[in-house]
Amino acid sequence: MTTAPERVSDDREGGAERDDASTDADPALSVRGLSKTFGGGDEAVRAVDGVSLDVEPGTVVGVLGPNGAGKTTLIKSILGLVVADEGDVRVAGVDVYDDPRPAYARVGAMLEGARNVYWRLTVRENLEYFAAIGGESPPAVRDRHDALLEQLSLTEKADTPVNDLSRGQKQKVSLACALARDVEVAFLDEPTLGLDVESSVDLRREIRRLADQEDMTIVLSSHDMDVVQEVCDRVVIMNEGEVIADDAVADLIELFRTFAYRVVVGRAEVAAGAGATPREGTVAEVLDDDTRERLRETYGVETFESRGDRTAFEVSLGDPERFYDLMDALRAAGLTVHAVESVDPDLEEVFLELTGGDGSSPTSAADRPDRAVSAEGGDRP
Numbered sequence: 547m548t549t550a551p552e553r554v555s556d557d558r559e560g561g562a563e564r565d566d567a568s569t570d571a572d573p574a575l576s577v578r579g580l581s582k583t584f585g586g587g588d589e590a591v592r593a594v595d596g597v598s599l600d601v602e603p604g605t606v607v608g609v610l611g612p613n614g615a616g617k618t619t620l621i622k623s624i625l626g627l628v629v630a631d632e633g634d635v636r637v638a639g640v641d642v643y644d645d646p647r648p649a650y651a652r653v654g655a656m657l658e659g660a661r662n663v664y665w666r667l668t669v670r671e672n673l674e675y676f677a678a679i680g681g682e683s684p685p686a687v688r689d690r691h692d693a694l695l696e697q698l699s700l701t702e703k704a705d706t707p708v709n710d711l712s713r714g715q716k717q718k719v720s721l722a723c724a725l726a727r728d729v730e731v732a733f734l735d736e737p738t739l740g741l742d743v744e745s746s747v748d749l750r751r752e753i754r755r756l757a758d759q760e761d762m763t764i765v766l767s768s769h770d771m772d773v774v775q776e777v778c779d780r781v782v783i784m785n786e787g788e789v790i791a792d793d794a795v796a797d798l799i800e801l802f803r804t805f806a807y808r809v810v811v812g813r814a815e816v817a818a819g820a821g822a823t824p825r826e827g828t829v830a831e832v833l834d835d836d837t838r839e840r841l842r843e844t845y846g847v848e849t850f851e852s853r854g855d856r857t858a859f860e861v862s863l864g865d866p867e868r869f870y871d872l873m874d875a876l877r878a879a880g881l882t883v884h885a886v887e888s889v890d891p892d893l894e895e896v897f898l899e900l901t902g903g904d905g906s907s908p909t910s911a912a913d914r915p916d917r918a919v920s921a922e923g924g925d926r927p
């Protein structure tokens with residue numbers, strides 16, 4: 547359907563019913579042309595603007611974006627908690643607007659931290675409650691719940707009221723409740739927000755295990771770039787309601803690789819040792835003026851860092867082939883290369899580059915001729 551869907555209150559209403567019409571060939575999640583505008587006239591905010599994506603089973607997708615980019619509205623629109631203006635959403639091939647019950651029977655969600663769980667109930671009672679409203683009886687899910695509690699280091703707390711748990715433990719209970727029944731797709735909003743290191747590690751490990759061993763599809767939003775880089779297979783970056791990058795995490799980082807290296811050099815005669823006379827004077831002479839100038843002009847080296855008889859500099863080559871030319875040039879200048887390490891960007895740097903630093907002046911991937919990011923709907927400006 548492409549018109550406004552009827553509101554679906556939330557996934558908890560879905561029964562355990564499954565739609566046999568879906569096939570293995572269907573993506574676990576398919577979103578087509580999803581849009582949502584809040585307000586009207588001059589005040590209108592296009593929170594989600596024609597977003598399309600397909601997610602294969604067993605994939606962990608991170609949704610990133612600056613504040614107000616539209617991440618939450620996208621996730622809530624997919625879940626039917628916000629009424630989209632247009633677009634299609636399918637879970638395992640089942641249209642969530644035409645057939646909400648069978649579609650959402652496959653979906654679990656952890657939104658707004660631990661606020662969705664019942665603090666007076668024990669951990670296990672919460673799990674049983676969330677399984678029951680999904681149509682599964684407690685005995686049928688007992689083993690699943692035991693395994694979840696074990697994986698999240700909550701076994702000893704099974705009979706403790708949630709109220710008496712630490713913040714990290716409450717958050718883990720919230721994740722467990724999203725997974726309390728046999729779901730195929732889970733949406734996790736900021737799952738590691740405010741967690742201590744140990745709880746965060748437990749949670750990250752469990753997310754990866756669910757994807758790798760249970761073929762679960764997980765869509766998570768996070769402001770923590772390290773979590774996304776470590777846990778996600780793929781990252782979708784949003785800005786002003788649009789998807790501006792959509793790629794495998796490794797490929798996206800690779801795309802922004804500038805083949806930058808940190809090189810440490812010394813004078814060849816110092817390294818040669820026996821009989822060689824170190825050049826007089828200070829470390830500044832490891833590189834003579836001519837060599838410095840050549841490195842600046844030819845390779846764009848900006849700063850040199852000298853310590854003892856060694857000098858280090860960072861060089862960005864653009865083309866990996868130029869690496870060998872650089873090595874030849876250094877040797878020709880009478881230098882010995884002591885160390886070379888590649889200085890790759892991480893996901894955070896890629897994100898800042900794409901969203902224009904702090905996200906306030908976005909740079910669309912499409913504006914960058916050298917950065918052909920494979921965003922869905924790549925025909926957008």
Ligand SMILES: Nc1ncnc2c1ncn2[C@@H]1O[C@H](COP(=O)(O)OP(=O)(O)OP(=O)(O)O)[C@@H](O)[C@H]1O
Nearest residue numbers: 584585591593611612613614615616617618619620
């Ligand atoms: N119920 C609403 N009514 C009016 N405007 C809204 C509503 N919900 C969201 N918006 C607006 O839609 C835009 C997208 O908001 P959204 O919460 O989806 O962004 P986000 O990427 O999740 O941000 P954050 O990282 O800060 O949580 C923002 O400009 C926001 O102010």
